[in-house]
Amino acid sequence: MPDDDPTAAPVTERAALRADCANCFGLCCVALTLTASADFAINKEAGTPCPNLADDFRCGIHTRLRPEGFSGCTVYDCFGAGQKVSQETYAGRDWRTAADTARQMFQVFPVMRQLHELLWYLTEALTLPAAATLYGDLREALATTDRLTRLPAEELADLDVSAHREGVAALLLRAGELERATVPGREKRSRRGADLIGARLRGADLRGAELRGAYLIAADLRGADLRRAEVIGADFRDADLSDADLSGALFLTQAQLNAARGNAATKLPASLTRPSHWPASGSGTAPAPRAGRRPRRRL
Secondary structure (H helix, E strand, C coil): CCCCCCCHHHHHHHHHHCCCHHHCCCHHHCCCCECCCCCCCCCECCCCCCCCECCCCCECCHHHCCCCCCHHHHHCCCCCHHHHHHHHHCCCCCCCCCHHHHHHHHHHHHHHHHHHHHHHHHHHHCCCHHHHHHHHHHHHHHHHHHHHHCCCHHHHHCCCCHHHHHHHHHHHHHHHHHHHCCCCCHHHCECCCCECCCCECCCCECCCCECCCCECCCCECCCCECCCCECCCCECCCCECCCCECCCCECCCHHHHHHCECCCCCECCCCCCCCCCCCCCCCCCCCCCCCCCCCCCCC
């Protein structure tokens, strides 16, 4: 990648960091644990196929997931790890016809997902103009993470991602700080890990705010300005983003959007798509927070 074009690799490679269910063996429907809750209608142990998984590895109720009680499935994003494990790590051998691969494949999948999530953040960091002084370190971290995704299955299954993730997290934090520093007054807006459940933030000026790991469950963010706000790990479940501006939000993911509510007027980054369950217009009132344990947020 030429030194004078730091965005070339991210723009080219990001397509591979989007889920391609047609080339995956339904790994998220098998490898993960489901706990009966507002998000999932059933309990399911890791390694046990979801009863809705069809023989062709497609979801039998894909178009009815929310009304059937599986809204959590519509929120989940593997960042392209599913097809990577299915088609590259295991060269197209699925866990049904090659049963000896099943246990290991289900161990590899969550490891690959963590690595692909890091790739997503790193590629975005390389597009931030204010983080130009970090491009060299970011490229190195991107290359290292990519090499890890290409390890043999047995090495991936035993890989401890924690140390690598911590190093990348520190680098992303610096990149985010540099970009947020371009917003006047941002130093007063650190809400890292803040409890903002159900918060009334309608029309709030959150430009350059640090919302890393913040709990924004069911928060009213209608019309809020989140440009250059850093939102890694922020919990947007049931948050109302109608009419909000997230066009320049830092490190926003599709999963975060899918967990929230919005409308046709919600402004999004070009790299993300408007969730299909969002209405064409209107905002409504943010619902009460869901019960249950708060998820642990990494990065």
